Amino acid sequence: MIDRHFRRRFSNWLFVAACTLATAFALAALILILWSLFSQGIGGLDAKVFTMSTPAPGSEGGLLNAIVGSLLMCAVAMILSVIIGVLAGTWLAEYGGNTPYGYAVRFLNDVLLSAPSILIGLFVYEILVRPLHGFSGYAGAVALALLATPIVTRTTEDILNLQPHSLREAGIALGAPQWLVVRKVIWRAAGAGLLTGGLLGFARISGETAPLLFTSLNNQFFNADMSQPMASLPAVIFQYALSAYDDWRRLAWAGALLIALAVLSINIIGRVIAREPRQK
Amino acid sequence: MFKKFTVAFGIAALAGTGAHAADLSGAGATFPAPVYAKWAEAYKATTGIGLNYQAIGSGGGIKQIKAKTVDFGASDKPLKPEELNTAGLYQFPTVIGGVVPVMNLPGIRPGQIHLTGPLLADIYMGTITKWNDPRIAAANRGVKLSALPITVVHRSDGSGTSFLFTSYLSAKSPAWAQKVGASDAVQWPTGIGGKGNDGVAAFVKQTMGAIGYVEYAYAKQNNATYALLQNKAGKFPAPTAANFAAAAAGANWAKAPDNYVLLLDQPGANAWPITGATFILLYKNQDNAARGQGVLKFFDWAYKTGDGAAAKLDYVPLPASVKALIRKQWAMQIKAGGKPIYAAK
Amino acid sequence: MTMMIAGETAGGDRAFPPLAPTLRGTGLAPRGAWLDPVFRGACFGAATLLMAALAGVVVSLAIGGWPAFRQFGLGFLTSTEWNPVTEVYGAAGPVVGTLITSFLSLAIALPVALGVAVFLVEFCPRPLARPIAIAVELLAGIPSIVYGMWGLFVFAPFFAEYIQLPLMMNVPAGSIWETLFSGIPNGANILTASIILAIMILPYMAAVLRELFLTVPPQVREAAYGLGCTPFEVIRAVTIPYVRRGMIGVVMLGLGRALGETMAVTFVIGNAHGFPDSLFASGSTIASTIANEFTEATGEMHSAALIALGLVLFVITFSVLAVARALLSTQKY
Numbered sequence: 001m002i003d004r005h006f007r008r009r010f011s012n013w014l015f016v017a018a019c020t021l022a023t024a025f026a027l028a029a030l031i032l033i034l035w036s037l038f039s040q041g042i043g044g045l046d047a048k049v050f051t052m053s054t055p056a057p058g059s060e061g062g063l064l065n066a067i068v069g070s071l072l073m074c075a076v077a078m079i080l081s082v083i084i085g086v087l088a089g090t091w092l093a094e095y096g097g098n099t100p101y102g103y104a105v106r107f108l109n110d111v112l113l114s115a116p117s118i119l120i121g122l123f124v125y126e127i128l129v130r131p132l133h134g135f136s137g138y139a140g141a142v143a144l145a146l147l148a149t150p151i152v153t154r155t156t157e158d159i160l161n162l163q164p165h166s167l168r169e170a171g172i173a174l175g176a177p178q179w180l181v182v183r184k185v186i187w188r189a190a191g192a193g194l195l196t197g198g199l200l201g202f203a204r205i206s207g208e209t210a211p212l213l214f215t216s217l218n219n220q221f222f223n224a225d226m227s228q229p230m231a232s233l234p235a236v237i238f239q240y241a242l243s244a245y246d247d248w249r250r251l252a253w254a255g256a257l258l259i260a261l262a263v264l265s266i267n268i269i270g271r272v273i274a275r276e277p278r279q280k
Numbered sequence: 281m282f283k284k285f286t287v288a289f290g291i292a293a294l295a296g297t298g299a300h301a302a303d304l305s306g307a308g309a310t311f312p313a314p315v316y317a318k319w320a321e322a323y324k325a326t327t328g329i330g331l332n333y334q335a336i337g338s339g340g341g342i343k344q345i346k347a348k349t350v351d352f353g354a355s356d357k358p359l360k361p362e363e364l365n366t367a368g369l370y371q372f373p374t375v376i377g378g379v380v381p382v383m384n385l386p387g388i389r390p391g392q393i394h395l396t397g398p399l400l401a402d403i404y405m406g407t408i409t410k411w412n413d414p415r416i417a418a419a420n421r422g423v424k425l426s427a428l429p430i431t432v433v434h435r436s437d438g439s440g441t442s443f444l445f446t447s448y449l450s451a452k453s454p455a456w457a458q459k460v461g462a463s464d465a466v467q468w469p470t471g472i473g474g475k476g477n478d479g480v481a482a483f484v485k486q487t488m489g490a491i492g493y494v495e496y497a498y499a500k501q502n503n504a505t506y507a508l509l510q511n512k513a514g515k516f517p518a519p520t521a522a523n524f525a526a527a528a529a530g531a532n533w534a535k536a537p538d539n540y541v542l543l544l545d546q547p548g549a550n551a552w553p554i555t556g557a558t559f560i561l562l563y564k565n566q567d568n569a570a571r572g573q574g575v576l577k578f579f580d581w582a583y584k585t586g587d588g589a590a591a592k593l594d595y596v597p598l599p600a601s602v603k604a605l606i607r608k609q610w611a612m613q614i615k616a617g618g619k620p621i622y623a624a625k
Numbered sequence: 626m627t628m629m630i631a632g633e634t635a636g637g638d639r640a641f642p643p644l645a646p647t648l649r650g651t652g653l654a655p656r657g658a659w660l661d662p663v664f665r666g667a668c669f670g671a672a673t674l675l676m677a678a679l680a681g682v683v684v685s686l687a688i689g690g691w692p693a694f695r696q697f698g699l700g701f702l703t704s705t706e707w708n709p710v711t712e713v714y715g716a717a718g719p720v721v722g723t724l725i726t727s728f729l730s731l732a733i734a735l736p737v738a739l740g741v742a743v744f745l746v747e748f749c750p751r752p753l754a755r756p757i758a759i760a761v762e763l764l765a766g767i768p769s770i771v772y773g774m775w776g777l778f779v780f781a782p783f784f785a786e787y788i789q790l791p792l793m794m795n796v797p798a799g800s801i802w803e804t805l806f807s808g809i810p811n812g813a814n815i816l817t818a819s820i821i822l823a824i825m826i827l828p829y830m831a832a833v834l835r836e837l838f839l840t841v842p843p844q845v846r847e848a849a850y851g852l853g854c855t856p857f858e859v860i861r862a863v864t865i866p867y868v869r870r871g872m873i874g875v876v877m878l879g880l881g882r883a884l885g886e887t888m889a890v891t892f893v894i895g896n897a898h899g900f901p902d903s904l905f906a907s908g909s910t911i912a913s914t915i916a917n918e919f920t921e922a923t924g925e926m927h928s929a930a931l932i933a934l935g936l937v938l939f940v941i942t943f944s945v946l947a948v949a950r951a952l953l954s955t956q957k958y
Contacts, residue, residue: 092672
């Protein structure tokens, strides 16, 4: 009896130790990565990074064109994906979500959500870059939009499903047509959640590299014209990180730090806005 | 508030469109990428016109100019006349550089190791696996070679640098020519692939006992340990601009159809055996005369004023006679709507 | 008035009841109700646009990759030859690399994710629970290119020096360990890529597992504790069987994410085509091959082979996701 008792306590102790170790491992990984990011990237961050464009090797420069390019493409992508995503999510939640087609849409939306981003890049190359004979910021934005829309759709549907039915019934009882109820009552009530969905989508696409490789290419100079190849932070980092030049590599780490900081702060802001534990 | 925000952004995005003349765009080889970037920077400072060059590999340059997604392509692998004709392309050289084997061997100085073509082929085929192999020792009497295993590093992307390197190996080793062949992308018998010249340089730098091949500017940038190669005359020249020029000295550009010239294994005591010119690919018939003119103007400017920057990065500028020849070709061959767009001065 | 759109049942909308038939045409509908079909059509159009995009992706992959399948047939999937000179291509190398790295990363990430989830649910001191949960989720937010850079510049050299070299030098010659550990001592190999992938998919799996564990009714757990079970036994005998289906779904989701990851893997996998023959061998995945070679594939067959690879990846990912979905949807929430 004592033997068995001891065995049970021992195996439990082992288990607790293993779980604690696992958590420590995960936290250690996070700390290590953030530590590398900060220690390597802070050295490269100075005023030049935000005021000058990417340099030739050995020249002075910064990341201005990459930052602006990323911001522009992500902004256009988010406009596209919020419009399509919120509408699609609304359709799933309010209109056709329980029909066979609705199930198909929901499932395929998840497929698109998890689709390898490089395949999306290939697709946009085939339909926008080759026929139009040019790499462009628009192609990059479309590829990013394709990646962000499923996230927005999913969170919109989830959030709208959480809204109590009484809200809708109240709206109809007051004599509003359906679309007005959805727009002014439901959307407004779910505002925080919709914003979180948008932020999540933005966080995801700001770090995406693969789809931009074949669509917006990259640009050595400052370019705000989206019909031309545009620089983007991930593409510049990809190019500079593997290069042989010390100044380029320093810029790559600085850029990586910028992206990581942006994504992390967006996540935190989204959390603050949501201000409630995530519900399934 | 959110609405106003999106409207503002939308206006900003649209306002950026068409606000200024579009940059010229080119893509291709990583071999000349450092010097093109330097030239483009200086050109923009002088004239305000931007030339955006992206180094995606020679294969990429060929593919993208064929798809007409860029204004010009760049490749270290010259296209054969038949391919040029089918595609309607024209090619001309810009600078000459050398491909250098680099290694990571602690305690070995640059230029200490001597290699021959057949040795290099055997290493890249995986038949020689350790640095202290008797065959390597035979060529390097008096050098203490460690027992490190040899890690072969090659290109993972389609590369004109690979084309030059594998062409050289094919010429020097019948076994290599039969088993692997020469091209910008081959089925490498062994080793790991780095992306671009920089990827190979980075891998070599990181791995003890590694050997790779890079364009000389990358070797210099990384302070890499390069090896001396035996040339046709049996000597072991060092990879320097002077020796690349020595290799290029004997080439007869005027006679070469469509500028197809390979500078491998050239005669001369100081000739570096793996030398090559890098080429620009343009359509003979330009859809957009202004853009075609812009590209030619840039390279004309580079021919006139870019030699200093090229020399600083250890590329060899073209001899003046070749430049004159090329300019004549531009005047005769590049047209838009039937009319030549460049006037030789 | 509600407009019937193809695919919808006569029962009306999900959220809104249909207008009573007697009221139609009486003018008693709300003002502006004529816009309802427009709005609904816009929403439906958006959803269908999304579907069209997905269909477009599949179609363009199929069309682009067709020449490769026609040329090599099903042998495309089993051949390891990848020769741009002779224009003979086979998908087996990248496919095997993709599967090996994904499964290896799962094997590493699953126990850790389980441990983290259990820790957060059972053992964690209350005030620490939320910060640790947030920290783990921050790990998910780090962009994949940062993982790639960290992997290449920090982890791979560390791995090469402290793990790979000692193992390779001290392994008994001629044993199975020697083959398992043979390779290039620079940290760019299948195992490194798998470890990096594991760290990437770990946060998702931990977060979903934690939520799964939280769905176990407290009464059941408390009953088990009441019977004198140790926490280990509660987890083993009560919690895990309860969420077993969901757990498999989580595993599949993690697998799906690992299969498609490009950037983190491309940096550290070594880019060698062909079968990896040891843990420390270099390899390639479908995503890394496409990323490396697509912009410069000049031969028609080369491009087609790469797009065909993309189609294969899509089919694999799709199947994994379909199974995951089926399993997760039957899990009671």
